[in-house]
Amino acid sequence: MTSLSRRRFLQSSALLASSTWAPNLLLGEDKPLSQLNIAAIGCGGKGRSDISEISPGNRMIALCDVDHQRAGDAFNSYPDARQFFDYREMFAEMADQIDVVTVSTPDHMHFPIAVEAIRHGKPLMVQKPLTNNIWETRQLGEYARKKGVLTVMGNQGATTSGTRLLREWIEAGLIGDVTEVHYWTNRPIWPQGPGLEFPSEPVPDYLKWDLWQGSVATDRPYSPRIHPFAWRGFWDYGCGALGDIGCHSFNSAFWALDLNGDFVVEASKVSPFDENIAPKRSTITYDFPAKGDRAAVKIIWQDGVGDPNTDKEFLRPPGIPKDLKLPSDFGQVFVGTEGVIYVPDAYCSATPQAFPKELMTKARKIERVYPRVIGGPTQELCQAVRGDGPAPVSNFVDHAGPLTEMVLVGNLAVRLGKKIDWDSDQMKARGLPEVDAYLKRKYRAGWEPELV
Structure with missing residues (x-):
């Protein structure tokens, strides 16, 4: 060598x-959660596969998409999850029930949605690219750092x-x-x-x-x-x-x-x-x-x-x-x-x-x-939230x-x-x-x- x-x-x-194995940020204590309440924003296309990745072992409680036809398969698969068009309404009505957020929308909407999730202190996965302009990318990393929120981008290669x-x-x-x-x-x-x-x-x-x-x-x-x-x-x-x-x-x-x-x-x-x-x-x-x-x-x-x-x-x-x-x-x-x-x-x-x-x-x-990761970036994030693993490699910061x-x-x-x-x-x-x-x-x- x-x-x-x-x-x-x-x-x-x-x-x-020396990686900090994340405590249970949701309860303020170290014991793990068995299931996390997931809110998915963007439910068709890549959003559907992100939901399929994160749902095992967790509970889908909110599904948000501006196109309810493309979101139809996810809506039908998780009939108990509340359905929304507007992510702002979802947070206003359900923020206290949500543990983790996924963002699988077109690139231009990654930033405003991620900001809202971080503002509410929610660990989140945002699809790649993190944003489609440089100022937003830099601001999002700094905001996540400031708020101390666990994050991951949806570039699967970081977990393979x-x-x-x-x-x-x-x-x-x-x-x-x-x-x-x-x-x-x-x-x-x-x-x-x-x-x-x-x-x-x-x-x-x-x-x-x-x-x-x-x-x-x-x-x-x-x-x-x-x-x-x-x-x-x-x-x-x-x-x-x-x-x-x-x-x-x-x-x-x-x-x-x-x-x-x-x-x-x-x-x-x-x-x-x-x-x-x-x-x-x-x-x-x-x-x-x-x-x-x-x-x-x-x-x-x-x-x-x-x-x-x-x-x-x-x-x-x-x-x-x-x-x-x-x-x-x-x-x-x-x-x-x-x-x-x-x-x-x-x-x-x-x-x-x-x-x-x-x-x-x-x-x-x-x-x-x-260490190898099982389940891709969303499951890597969930493991960190539960306290079962380190912060994701592809974190925003x-x-x-x-x-x-x-x-x-x-x-x-x-x-x-x-x-x-x-x-x-x-x-x-x-x-x-x-x-x-x-x-x-x-x-x-x-x-x-x-x-x-």
Whole structure:
């Protein structure tokens, strides 16, 4: 084991050993709760799978969604849970009964809902990205810290065994110093690029369109081409392919290589886009300086990739076998001075592979350091609330916030077409004051944030 690996190994082991095992914050005592009362905000699509993940061992008492048709399956599955359109009404009527909150709405509504949950002192899971603008991301982390609320972001990779195995391999020096990490995806799989049309239609009676738009100042008429899925391509509502998948993919490098801090990012090969809609394709390169005993590392992100095995524009990562067929949806490769680690998905849910193949013999002898999580981020949060485990890895303060910020600065490089030298402490782009206009959204009247 190298001196770098040994030091990081000991630091990480000490960190886990000293982690505060959360007391039962709900009762103010240390004995565990057998069941927690869960309120889910956003119940269709990803919200439905989040409910399925958190419900075992717990009790669903409130279901809130602006679209009661899409929420219908959840409503039918949990008939005893109270149903709401407006999360503010839910908190006003039931806050004293709720133990944990899940937020699985479009990205633009993560912040106001999370603020309301934290204001009421409720542990919560918010889907990725934490928010879709940088000011909100920073404020949410600071607010959670101020209120002492347990939090987690819904990037499943932070809880997978593969992510923990990959970090153990890297810290043990399996591939030497990591110098590059490559990520790719076929996203977007929804409409993106300029010239798209979103014809308006009458708002159906099962949908509260005004609540769906929420804090966004741009007043757009309802279109079924925006809700329930194509909103991801809008800068206002989502944040394109990078925002959708970046918090999943980047998580592995962010955690294993300690990428919290300053970096330089530049976009290239960017297809056309406009002030409303993100591009269909881009390549984004991050450069992180050396930190402590960790070497400088380059992160290369490619989205809009068709088949990486035949796409002439695709930059194939070095070090992997030439005959290795790469998956078209997601993939990641860590390039080191002594080998590479390959993972054929975005979440490290698959077991990592090391090349040259002889490294796998060494990999099998590497000691397990990090505890495995069963049940994903929502169950990781519930375990912490009960006092059965440490605070989640991807909490807003130390992990999810800085990780989301890294992703969103990449989008700024796309939108401005300029290299960004990011000053994390100051939340500024050095020498580029024009970036400031993109850091915080303009809020719709009545939706201005109040973090008190």
